[in-house]
Amino acid sequence: MAVWAAILAWWRARQRKIDVATLWPQCLAGANDIDHALLAFTVHAFNDPAWLALGEEELRYQLALLGAAATEQRQRLAGHGVG
Numbered sequence: 001m002a003v004w005a006a007i008l009a010w011w012r013a014r015q016r017k018i019d020v021a022t023l024w025p026q027c028l029a030g031a032n033d034i035d036h037a038l039l040a041f042t043v044h045a046f047n048d049p050a051w052l053a054l055g056e057e058e059l060r061y062q063l064a065l066l067g068a069a070a071t072e073q074r075q076r077l078a079g080h081g082v083g
Contacts (some may be wrong), residue, residue, distance in 0.1 A: 015050035038067045
């Protein structure tokens with residue numbers, strides 16, 4: 001049983017990594033601003049077992065990190081005349 005739990009944990013972590021690598025950039029590209037992109041990604045995350053497995057507190061923390069990183073990156077790019 002422990003092997004199954006380890007495989008499932010690995011699989012869910014992999015799914016989350018793929019979401020951040022593929023879905024999150026699409027949310028950013030398709031939204032008018034970071035808040036709307038984060039909202040779209042949040043709707044997905046709160047309906048996905050891979051994200052829900054983290055628990056609500058950790059899920060909210062991870063979403064906040066995504067939003068903060070995107071905001072920081074946009075500010076850096078704006079400082080260089082990009083965006």
